[in-house]
Amino acid sequence: MTLATQLAETKAISPGRADRGAAERRRGLSSPAWALAPAGAAALGLALHLALPDRQPSAALRPFTGLLAAMLAGSLAMAALGRTSGRPGAWARHRSPLAAGIVLTLVAWDLLTLKLAWLPLPYFPGPDRVLGAMWEDREALALSAYHSLRLLACGYAAGAAAGLACGVLIGWSKSARYWGMPLLKVIGPIPATAYVPLAMVMFPNAFISGVALIGLAVWFPVTMLTSSGVADVPAAYLDVARTLGAGRAHLIFRVAVPAALPSVFLGLFMGLGAAFLTLIVAETLGVSSGLGWYLKWKQGYLEYAHVYAALAIMSLFFSGLMTLLFKARDRALVWQKGVIRW
Amino acid sequence: MVTAGIEAATEPSSLHLREVCKTFRRADGAEVVALDRLTLDVAEGEMIALIGPSGCGKSTLLRMIAGLDRPTSGSLRVGSQPIDGPGAERGLMFQDPSLFPWKTVRRNIETGPAARGVLRSHRGEVDEYLRLTGLEPFADSYPHQLSGGMAQRAALARALINHPKVLLLDEPLGALDQFTRMRMQDEVVRIWRARRTTTVLVTHDIDEALYMCDRIVVMTPRPGRIERVMDVTLERPRHRNDPRFLELRAEILEMLHFAGDEPAEAEGVAS
The missing domain is CATH 1.20.5 (Single alpha-helices involved in coiled-coils or other helix-helix interfaces)
Structure with a gap:
């Protein structure tokens, strides 16, 4: 069966045919x-x-x-x-x-x-040489991965915490929205990496400026999506909670925030992507440690096997963190229709 | 009967509305009078119905009693207490059950006590309300797993566990099918008779009002006014085919110009 007919078969939508297509596909693959x-x-x-x-x-x-x-x-x-x-x-x-x-x-x-x-x-070493490089340079790679993780964790935590706080404030309070939104609109769309020249002179050391840059990159999407999630909480939930005797703290943290969680997680995902990008840029430009720095260092010596080794580790490292966030979301949003998995 | 455990912990209270007006400003700047000098007293433990076509201001009135909206002029009191914002002593239930989707049924019912910081001493009561509303097997289910009737019962339990002095029901059964609806009417009446909570029921359904309430307030739209207040003196439990029930029903239809021999004047009227 050619790929085209296979695709046609699996995409057949007419009832009966779709079922048969699915059955065939299952049988075919197993x-x-x-x-x-x-x-x-x-x-x-x-x-x-x-x-x-x-x-x-x-x-x-x-x-x-x-x-x-x-x-x-x-x-x-x-x-x-x-x-x-x-x-x-x-x-x-x-x-x-x-x-x-x-x-x-x-x-x-x-x-x-x-x-x-x-x-x-x-430029294109084989898997043998890449594995060899990974083994031979394991200490430097492990140390680089550790430094990257530390910088990423600090920056992401700082940015997410600030983003959640700002998002709830802007989403809930009208005056915070009045002053906060224009600021967000002006600062937010600039990629955090554009602040590299500024960050290098503003902070006492490279690590802190890296944390600040990653934090900024994470802060914007988290703030934006948290605030829109909180602002869009159905009025009926808030009305019902009020008539049940809920005070302001309860309304914000027990009604608005949980209702906004799907949107908040969207912000956290976008923030994580932005954090990876900013991490690597920060490491190649200023911070003298981590996987990004290792990449640039090895490229300078044309040691491409090491470059691929670092890329492979980066991919494991980043996709692992993404998976972790997905798991956290599935747990937190178990109440959502369609996400339910026991 | 399980209702033994849910004797009112708070005394029900009377409700007094004096010359209540509510005007809205439309987008084009024109003022719309939603309620025009409405005066009404509801006795302690009484269940009254507000019926009338859409636009007669019955939901607006209910929201003002709940404290979610403020009147343009006039006063609203619960007992001798003026109504100033929403509070736990006036429970509200909408047509949409509005259960919090991220909470299980049990947690939804716990919301009131939790919000008032008294959950610890009310845990046993939560079980009682789950039993009362037949939701025990669904205590740990999420709202999207419930049928419409179950969701409404959960919303009712959530409102009742606060022992409100006044219970406000805004077309609570409007979205249910006929059979579930009749069963729920019996359920609400049963709980009301055990608790004697002063209840205001907004409904489109004349049969529902006649079946459940002591008095029926018939309202007319634009501006919202009370057309007439009708006492329903039928003894309980009531029967839907009682000739006197049907007589009262005909009378209300007449009043709303739906008896059939003259064209309806008010548009947008649901059954």
Whole structure:
């Protein structure tokens, strides 16, 4: 079946056909062939990796051989798990095509670089060299990741706290809105990174100016969405709470803020994205530590394997934080229709 | 009966409205008189209905009794106390149950005691109200998981747990289907008879007013005025097919020009 017909099949909306399409798709993705695909891809990759001669210098420890072996073992375990019933088994069946895709991508990367040398060095090192760089420079990378995390955590916490406070104030109080909104409209849209020249002279050290920049980047979306969430709380909730004897504090913190939470979380997500961007810019421009700084330092020496290693760690690190925030939101908004998962 | 536990902790109170006027300014600057010198007394423990076509100001009046709106002129008192802003002694329930969607049924019912800082001593009562309204199995459900009738019962329990001196019901059953609605009417009457809370019911439904209330205040629109106050002396429990019930019903329809032999004058009137 070509991709086009497959798409047509899955997108068929007419009743009956849609059901059949979904059933076929399910069957297609969980068939025994798919269950063994990751293991097959890993075995193929390992065979090619061992059989073909290297056309580029490889890392001393040959870590990619180990990774391929580990992936082969993992894929076999996954295939075995997929044969069991229950949730872990279903998860393994659902994820095995994806796992196969990931393994194949790594194998293709290995072939294009180390084995065929179709991509030029030093800009495109193979997975072997990147893994080697990661291992060899593990202390500096761990320290950089720690510094990045510390700066990000301080900046994000400061920005989110300030944003929540300002957002509630502007959303609730008319006079705060009168004075606050114009200020927000003037300051907010400027990217926080534009303040780098200012931040470097305004604060006693690079760490504090980094915190300030990230905080500013987070503060704007959090303030904006918190205030609109609080201002848009249905009047009926507030009326009912008033007739139940609620005072101002109760109205703000027990009615308006919980009702505004979906909007607040939107602000927190946007803030996190802005925080990542600002973190890396701040680290490459002023702060002399962290993953962004490491990236620029290694690029200066044309050590691209290290650059990719840092990028890979950054990706894990950022997507992990995003996932954490998603989990927090799902917990806090369990009452929302459609978000419910027990 | 479970109602034994919910004897009124607060004495019900009378309600006095004197020459109450309310004017709104429309967007084009024109003044609209929503209520025109309305005077009404409601005795302690009485249940009265406000009926009339849309635009006769019945909801506006209810919001003013609740303290959510202020009259342009005139005075409103609960007992001898002038009404000055909303308070827990006047409970309000809307047509939309307006349950807080982020709270479970139990937490919704707890809102009043929690807001007044007396939740600790009222926990047992929350269970009683859950039982009273038949919501025990749904105590930990969220509002979107409830049916319309269950949501209204939760909203009723939330209003009643505060032991209001006056209970204000703004078309509380308007959005329910006919069967749930009749069942809820019985439920509200049963609780009211146990508690004897002074109750003002705004409704579009003449049968509902006749079935539930001691007096019916018929209002006319633009400006909102009292057309007539009618005593309903039928003994309780009432029957919807009682000939005297049907007689009173015909009389009210006549008053509102809906008897059928002449064209209706007032537009925008719901059943």
